[in-house]
Amino acid sequence: MAITLNNGFKMPIIGLGVWRMDESNIRDLIINAIKIGYRHIDCAADYRNEAEVGEALAEAFSTGLVKREDLFITTKLWNSDHGHVLEACKDSLKKLQLDYLDLYLVHFPVATKHTGVGTTDSALDADGVLEIDTTISLETTWHAMEDLVSMGLVRSIGISNYDIFLTRDCLAYSKVKPVVNQFETHPYFQRDSLVKFCQKHGIRVTAHTPLGGAVANTEWFGTVSCLDDPVLKGLAEKYKKTVAQTVLRWGIQRNTAVIPKTSKLERLEENFKVFDFELSKEDMDVIKSIDRKYRTNQPARFWGVDLFA
Numbered sequence: 001m002a003i004t005l006n007n008g009f010k011m012p013i014i015g016l017g018v019w020r021m022d023e024s025n026i027r028d029l030i031i032n033a034i035k036i037g038y039r040h041i042d043c044a045a046d047y048r049n050e051a052e053v054g055e056a057l058a059e060a061f062s063t064g065l066v067k068r069e070d071l072f073i074t075t076k077l078w079n080s081d082h083g084h085v086l087e088a089c090k091d092s093l094k095k096l097q098l099d100y101l102d103l104y105l106v107h108f109p110v111a112t113k114h115t116g117v118g119t120t121d122s123a124l125d126a127d128g129v130l131e132i133d134t135t136i137s138l139e140t141t142w143h144a145m146e147d148l149v150s151m152g153l154v155r156s157i158g159i160s161n162y163d164i165f166l167t168r169d170c171l172a173y174s175k176v177k178p179v180v181n182q183f184e185t186h187p188y189f190q191r192d193s194l195v196k197f198c199q200k201h202g203i204r205v206t207a208h209t210p211l212g213g214a215v216a217n218t219e220w221f222g223t224v225s226c227l228d229d230p231v232l233k234g235l236a237e238k239y240k241k242t243v244a245q246t247v248l249r250w251g252i253q254r255n256t257a258v259i260p261k262t263s264k265l266e267r268l269e270e271n272f273k274v275f276d277f278e279l280s281k282e283d284m285d286v287i288k289s290i291d292r293k294y295r296t297n298q299p300a301r302f303w304g305v306d307l308f309a
Contacts, residue, residue, distance in 0.1 A: 001275060003257060005179040006202040009102070009156055011072050013252055014272065015040030017208065017261035023052045025263055030056035032265055034066050036272050042182075042206075042259040043096065044076035044107055045088065046120040050095035058097045074103040076160060077145070078120040082111035082136045085144035089153055091118040104145065104154040105182055108299075109166050110307055111136040122303060129304035138166065139173045146176040158182065160208075164197050171201055182206040185256065187247060187287050188226040188294040195254060209297050210251050210258040211244055224294070231290050239277050242270055249274045250287050 002010040016033045018026065018041065026049055030041065043053055057073070060066050075096065081088035089104060095118075113131035115121035123131040145157045158180035159170055170178055181198045185191045185207045198205050212226040226232060227243045236243045244260070248271060251258040260271045279287075300306040 001252075003204055003255065005156055005204055006177055007156055007179055009179070011103070011180070011204065011206075011257060012038075012040035013257045014038070014248070014274065015042045015072070015074070015206075015257065015259040016268070017042045017259040018049060018053060019044065019047050019208075019261055021047070021049060021261065022263055023049055026052040027056045027059070029263065029265070029268065031060060031065070033268050034060050034071075036269055038268075038272065039066075039070060040072040040074070040257070040259070042074045042208075043092075044105075045078045045081070045092055045118060046076065046107060048120060050075065050092055054095050054097040068098070072102045073098060074105065075101060076105040076107035077141075079108050079110055079112040080115045080119070080121060080123070081117060082106075082133065082141045083114055084117050085141060086148065086151075086153075087117045089148050093153065100152060101154040103156045103158055103180060104148060105158045105160045105180065106138070106141060106145065106162075108161050108307070109138055109159070111138075111141065124304060127304065130307075132305075138170070142170060142174055146174070149176050156180070158203075164194055167194075167198060167201075167203065171203075178203055180204045180206050180257075182208050182259075184209040184295060184297050185251070186210055186212040186226055186296075187229070187232065187250065187290055188212050188224075188292045189296065190288065190291040190293075192288075192291075195256065199255065204257065205255075206257040206259060207251050208259060210256075210260055211247055212296055225296070226290075229290060231286060235279070235283055235286065238283075239279070241277060244271060245274050246279070249277065249279055250284065253279055253284060 001013045075092045111133040113123040148154045156179040158178045160182040236246045
């Protein structure tokens with residue numbers, strides 16, 4: 001199942017996110033994901049595993065498991081490379097062993113101190129606060145992203161972690177419109193206004209952290225996962241599905257793409273089995289009622305500043 005982007009390209013509605021994926025497991029997870037049916041892989045320079053993903057993709061292509069044109073590969077420009085967009089894109093392509101990207105996203109709407117192409121460091125000042133570069137505008141970054149499309153290095157460009165204000169600005173100054181806004185959204189952080197704004201203006205939404213972060217975000221940020229919610233557990237029992245499957249199905253029925261991350265083969269299979277049932281309107285409304293406006297991904301812990309404040 002795929003959704004059509006505003007430039008005509010199609011993006012599979014479910015993908016595999018590779019954030020915090022153990023390097024030693026990446027090859028097996030990606031090969032198995034492709035065998036299961038995944039055709040959308042969500043990467044980022046900042047995940048620091050593009051090279052390992054690239055090795056797995058090269059194996060998948062060389063063995064005939066899948067053709068390049070059958071996969072949708074996303075990666076992201078890191079904050080420290082806003083002034084070096086072309087070089088950063090080429091660095092990601094080299095590591096991924098690809099000639100082009102299906103989608104390249106501005107990872108966060110902030111430029112930070114440059115630390116060397118592809119290093120994806122987040123430089124901090126003496127007070128432990130993120131070194132934000134105030135000389136590079138998001139508009140400048142976006143026009144450099146547009147150049148990548150003209151060069152044939154990427155097919156589509158988009159944004160990530162942009163709010164309504166910044167998304168509106170991007171629509172105003174862009175010649176090539178963003179096809180996607182990728183941001184955290186799940187039953188505890190539904191962000192209905194942002195989802196609807198993007199969809200109204202032809203921007204598809206990809207939900208990162210679609211399961212509320214689960215164990216990974218609990219470990220890193222001390223946050224609570226929606227997967228333990230009694231309402232969601234009740235719905236999962238009703239549909240004879242897992243809570244994760246129920247939550248992913250909810251995301252799909254909102255017309256958002258979902259990119260769950262897992263390091264377990266059984267979860268890979270489980271997360272993909274979400275097309276054989278449908279939540280009723282009444283149950284969609286039940287899930288709507290449990291929104292807590294609760295962000296689980298909290299980079300302020302590492303950056304010394306809350307960029308979402």
